[in-house]
Amino acid sequence: MTRVINNNLGLIPLAGVCSYDDACKVGYDIDHNVNLLRRYLYSETQLNQIFAAHISNTPEWEVKGAFGLHIWLDAEHSAALRKRVTEMREPPLHLDKVPDAQIEAFFGEVIRAETTLELLVGIYRVAKPELVRSMKKHLSETNPLVDQPTCRVLKLILVEEEEMIPWGEAAVQALIRTDEDQHAAIKWQKHLESFLFAAGGISGDLAKPEDWQPSEPRSNGQPFAIQVEPRRDARFSDTYNSTANFDQYYFDENRPADERTYALLYKRLREMDVPEWMGPIIYTTNGKPWEYYQDMSRQLWDEARHSMMGEVGLYQDGVEFYKYPVEFLTSMALNSKATSLEAHLVLWYIEQGLMPKDTGKHFEWAVAKESDNELAKTFQDYDWADEVLHAQIGRKWLVPEFKNMEELKQQAESVMNRNLEEKARLSKQSDQKEWWPEFLAEIRAGRERTRGGVTAS
Structure with missing residues (x-):
């Protein structure tokens, strides 16, 4: 109903946020709004932790990569929601308090997926679609003018959440290869939905269906114990092979x-x-400000993205990224023998070694620049920028853990030496067959075939 026709001089009123009639909607009061936002941020936080808990032990390479991106996006979403809550007369305290025991129970089941298929179903068929439903309902019911800052946050989050879900559904479909897989996916989805309905959904307003039945939890009420051993899928072989000395090759x-x-x-x-050892660091490090998990999740994604750069670099010249050994000795050694703080020290120690101009990331970029591989040069350019950020993240969170920088360096060197010893022990699980000359011959032949380039000699 139009109440009055204002003379707006032909201009769109209310900054184009909404119409006058939409602005007359009463919407949510502050307390109800904050309660909903706390439920959303708790959900985004739990999703971030679920990715951290499973990225190492999930064998499928493409799933690891997607988890690397999604862990960071969910960390960013949680941070944006936290900021908005603190703007609404709520002190920035107790933001990680469980808002509803039933929601806690739901995510306690999602994290206990026993296969990659179950994990994908829980995240992308159940949790994220319900989060999207709840946020869209929020947007439709809150006053779009008085609550515009909240609306902006939710709209930006929804763009990324709605991009994740189709990837997840496609992944679910790819892993459903038998009738047994289909049955397992449906059974797990119904199990999780039972817990979701018990909570009233993420926003607390989801009505139980008439045939709703409680489901027996997998959780025993104790914190979830993650499986830290990194795994790779069947396409990869000889993952303990450490014969290729890449540093020696590009320095020569x-x-x-x-x-x-x-x-x-x-x-x-x-x-x-690196994501395979950063996931356990993020999951097992408790009590930090959310900015810590936000920073570490960003770095984890960057490292996964760097791996994808290598994958694309091989693709460009016609070599499958899984054909030759992609060893995981560092993550295997750290995840099994080091604490989360020690694993972070190794990460920082390596990053510091990449900063000097004559031997670090600038040098790597210069090496790529000397070749005629323009894509590799671009990759190294961005890798260099990322690693400068990572060194800053390491200093930011590790320096306060020690009395001074000297103690930090000593501890890092000690852990690094132990890690090298453990890697040497683990490498005995491989016959250490030389493969670099074969790879080099194949990728050079692929370059000639796909790009018609001239191989340097």
């Missing part, structure tokens, strides 16, 4: 420019082991 000025650059690309490919 007597080697051809293309070989030095391919060594960098393969080094990028191998960086998937």
Whole structure:
């Protein structure tokens, strides 16, 4: 109903946020709004932790990569919601308090998925679609003018959440290969939906269906114990093979420019082991400000993205990224023998070694620049920028843990030496067959075939 026709001089009123009639909607009061936002941020926080808990032990490479992106996006979503809550007369305290025991029970089941298929179903068929439903309902019911800052946050989150779900559904479909898989997916989905309905959904307003029945929980009420051993799917072989010395290859000025650059690309490919040891760090480190998990999740995604750069670099010249060994000795050693703080120290120690101009990331970029591989040069350019950020993140969160920088360096060196010893022990599980010359010959042949380039000699 139009109450009055204002003379707005032909201009759109209310900054274009909404119509006058929409602005007359009473919407949510502050207390109800904050209660809903707390439920959303708790859900985003739990999703971030679920990705952290499972990324290492999930074998499928493409799923690891997607988890690397989604863990960061959910960390960002949680941070945005936290900020909005603190703007609404709520002190920035107790933001991680469980808002509803039934929601806690629901996510306690999602994290206890026993297969990748179950994990994908829980995240992308149940949890995220319900989060999207709740946020869309919020947008439809709150006053769009008085609550515009909330609406903006929810709209931005929804863009990314709605992009994740189709990827997840496609992944579910890819992993349903038998009737047994289909049955398992449906059974797990119904199990989780039972807990979701018990909570009234993420927003607390989801009505139970008439045939709703409670489901027996997998959770025993104790914190979820993660499986830290990194795993790779059946396409990968000889994952303990450490014969390729990429640093030696690209530092050697007597080697051809293309070989030095391919060594960098393969080094990028191998960086998937960093998310495999960062996930457990994030999950097992408790009591930090949310900014810590936000920063670490960003770094985890960057490292997964670097691995994808290597994957694309091999694809460009016609070699499957899983054909030759992609070892995971560092993540295997750290996850099994180091604490979360020690694992972070190793990460920082490596990053500090990448900062000097003559030996670090600038040098790697210069090596790629000397070749005619323009894509590799671009990859190294962005890898360099990312690693500067990562070194800052390490200093930000590790320096306060020690009396001074000297103690930090000593502890890092000690853990690094132990890690090298453990890696040497683990490498005995491989016959250590040399493969680099074969890879180099194949990728050079692929380059000639796909790009018609001239191989450096």
